[in-house]
Each structure stands twice: as structure tokens, then as C-alpha cells.
Amino acid sequence: MTSYDAIADWYETTFLPGQRDDPLEIGPVLRDLLGPGSGPCLELGCGTGTHAGRIRELGRTPLGVDISAGMLRHASGRLPVLRGDGEALPVATGSLPAVASLMVHTDMPAYPAVLREVARVLAPGGVFVHIGVHPCFCGAFADRADERAVVLRPGYREPGWTTASWTDRGVRDKVGATHRPLPDLLHAVLGAGLVFERFAEGGAPTPTVLGWRAVKR
Template identity: 65%
Template structure:
């Protein structure tokens, strides 16, 4: 499979990431609230350039990453141990991990329900999965976030489609596209994977950009 992020990996590392310093979306707060402190290996699915590794280590975890994009992994290797792989077919044995995280990646994965099933497979009983992604109610091709204090939500939320439509040309969606999962479909995918939902959190701002979900393997 050819990874869309290969073509923008250097732009992502050197231009996009510096604009996100300081946790403007509240992602790290949501991650801390839902994942919490722990030890042992924490797998990051779709780790990209590995920018979240420091936050995971700060919570006591030992992060490892899997990503489909060799271009992104060129930058990630200096931040955490990584493997080139498909999130829908993880190169990891059953029931061995205490924690898995998926951070701002579910819209990049058209087969996200399969990814959740894989995450459930590799988690040990009682292990936790933390998903933090763009908020399905307020982010997508249907949402104009040019004014963060007054987000305009147009028709299209229930369509559940892939699009490159975006309110800005400074982000990622207009470059690689994104899949949209309405809230009910997204949460239903966790249940279909056999996971138990046990925690939620939202990002900062008058209209949150991120939604966090914690689930556990029975």
C-alpha cells in the first residue's frame, strides 16, 4: 500500500507541527485524563512522526509506534521504536499489550473499525485503548472553523464520506483527504470490536476540536 503521508512528511514535520506547539487543541490534557499514568509498553497506532512519544513517556509508559508511511517514520525513529505496518493488520501477537493509543489518526483510516478490532486483539484482558481524534460533531468537510468562536456546521454530517474539502489550506485534510465518522458510527465501532467504553473527554475551546474515548478489553 502507498501511504498518502509520504509526500507531505517533511512539510508535516517542519511546517505543520511547529504550529501545534503548546497543545492548543487540548489533546495532551485529554490523553492524560483518559490514559493516565502507567508502565509497560504502549503501542501508538499511526504514530506518524512520533510527536506524542514524549507525552506518553511523561506518563510513565514505554511507547512504540506503527505507521504505514515510511516518510513519516524517518522522523519518528529519533523519538521512539517504530515498525512499518498496516494498522488493520498489526505485526503483534494476541493479548500482549497493556495499552494502545490512536491519536488524531482515525480520519486517516477508512477501515477504522478493523483497526479497533486489531487493537482489541493485541490488548491483554483489562488493557486500555485510548482514542483521541478530531471531534466528529464539529470537524469535517461539513464544518467551517475559520472562526473558532462560531463554527458553522453545514449539511453533510450524517453522510460519512471521504473528502478533501476543508475550510483552510494550511491543514492536512486538503492535502491527503480524510474520512468522516458520525458519532454513533464511531462509538458503535468500539462496541463491535468487543471493547467496553468507560471514559470520555473533549478538548478545549467553545467548540471542541477533539474527542477522546477510553475503552477496555474485558
Template identity: 65%
Template sequence: MAAYDEIADWYEEEFLRAQPVNPGAEALRGLLGEGSGVCLELGCGTGVHAGLVRELGWTPVGVDLSGGMLRHARARLPIARADAARLPIRDSSVAAVVAVLVHTDMPAYFAVLREVARVLRPDGVFVHVGVHPCFCGGFADRGDPAAVVVRPGYLDGHWTKESWTDQGIRDKVGATHWPLPELLNGFLDAGLTLDRFAEAGTPLPIVLAARAHAR
């Protein structure tokens, strides 16, 4: 992904260092839980979640389209450059799959969910940790740390670079937004059964996370 190739060094060296807390870590830990076997991370970026996945007992493996991001990730976990919507992985072969704060970067995310259902073992688990559809988007202004201003646009469902800040990622590479029902229906349509949910972030959630398994 050329857009992420261009910002990979900034993301690793400036953006991540400016984040005092990883907003997805709490939800990932709680929903993935302890386990063993390969845990495939879709859109692994620079591999910043590999340590947590490994701490829980899993063996992290990452895939991403951006060679620039993978250049940083290779020191943190085994990687492959691949399209998450066309995974080079056998059916029913992976113990766990995670997607952390990437679904808005994947316009074909519903095809990605179908791939998750295909590669998961019958007893496997999928954890989606994403920006919260209701409170994060081109319609949401988080400039006031005590409140979130939500403007019209939530139901539009579109790709945009509109953002309340020029210090983040959206204004640089854009993002796709799906309203909550469309996103959750995408899991069901892909053949996944939703098990549990979590939210994280204050004063209103930054993250909506879900755990699912293949039917």
C-alpha cells in the first residue's frame, strides 16, 4: 500500500512514540486471551502488537501490503507481504486471527472477514479491534479531551481524509467508515459467529472490539 509506505518511518518513529497508551491493547488482551499456536495478524503494520500476542502464549505471524511498514515489523515477528482479502493460507489451518485498528484501512474488509472464516480452524478465534464506528470518523471531532462532538455523517459510510487533527493517520492516508449495523452484519454474512464485545477509551470509546469464531 503506497500510502503507508510513504508514512512508515513517521508512523514508527514519531506517531507511535506520541501515543502514551495503545487504545487497542486492553481489548485485544481481554478478547484473545491465553492460548497456543499461530496467531495471524492482518494488517500487522510495524508489528507493535506482536509482544502482547506472544505474552499471551501465541506465536504471532503478520501479513501486510505495505513493504515500508513490514520493514519495521520484521524485527518483531515473522511476516509476509500479502493481501488480507486473498490470504495465501490453507483452509481451516490457523488457530487465531487478529485485526487491530486496521479495518478502516481495508475497503474490502468484508472480503477479509470471509477469508478469516475460511482460514480459521473449527476451534479457532478471531478478534477484531477497530476504531469505534459511533465515535470515530470524519463526523467525530475529538479535539476537546472532555467530550466528543458528533456531527451529521455517521450514516454516510464512505472513504475520507477528513479529520479533526493533522497529527494522526486519517488525514494522511484516509479511512473507510461503516455504520455499526453494516459492520456487524459483515461478520455474520462472512460466516462468523460473534461471541463477545468490548469497548475501550475515554471519555467516549475510541475502540469497539469483537471476538468471533467460524461457523
């Protein structure tokens, strides 16, 4: 994705340092939903590999795939990586015990197709963990300038791609984002043949992230 190639250095050196105290509670949500285990865990859209340490702390071996060569240039020192498209993963069918999608589904306009690929590469009983921006409280329709009182304007029911954002210091005004209302997002998981096991939210006081654990039966 050339848009991420263009911001890769800014993302690594300017944006990420402000996220390292984990204000979105990605770490606790990941521990709750993925949990301890062993073997490889493929991270979809791994970007610069910033979540690799969290996966490794759970006893799992992180592997990354991303379409942006610029982001992978930073990630390669943090985990083994492949350049590839989430809609056609360069992974054998039924070969993985775990797959994680961490804060990237809004970068993937064809996320339902990506989820079908997740189901393909997971072994029976394999786990899929999604953690992403909360579709109900984040998006072009949500003004989060005051975290104590998020203002929700009309637009939640309107899926699509936009670069509109409440801040010019984030990622979305630079590369854009796809919004899917919550039912659409959940139905895409069911449509891929995955079965939900549990859910979690992160960020306070209004949740910024929504996560779930699903399995391949």
C-alpha cells in the first residue's frame, strides 16, 4: 500500500512513541482474547511489527504479513515477515494454530475476503483474534477531541472509505479508513465460517477498540 510506504518513517518515529503507554489497552485485550499458547501466530497487516512483543510474551511465535514494503522495512527487525496481500495469503491451507488482526481492519476495504483467507489458513480448532477500532465510537462520524464526551454525528450507518478525521495527528487523515457498522463486521466473521467465543473492549472512558476471539470448527 503506497500510502503506508509514504508515512512509514513518520509512523515509526513520531506516531508510535505516543502509543507505547497503551492508551487503547491493546495489550490487556490481546492477553484476554489470544491468551498463552505455542506455535506460530500470523499477524495480518503487521505494519512495523509493534505488536510482535505482545504476541511473543504469550509464548507464541509471531509471524507478520503486510502489503507495505515501507512498513516491513521497520518490522523485519522485530519478527519474521512476508510481503503479501491479506486477500491471498502466502500460507498453506489449514497450517496455522492462530491468526491475529490488530488495529488494521479499517485498512482493508475487502475485510470479508481477508476473513475467508483467515478461515482457510487456520487449522481445525485454530484461533482468530480481531482487535480493531470500535465501529460504534470511532470513525468520521465520531469526534473524540474530548475523551470524556465523544460526540457522535450522523454517519455510523454509512459504510465506506474516507480520510475524514477528528484529528490531524493520527493515521486516518493521512491514509484513510474503511468504516463498517457493527452488524456488517460481525456478519463478515460468520460468513467466513468462524465461530465467536468471546468479546472485549479497550480504552476509557468510551471504548476505542473492540475485540473478539473466534475459532475454526
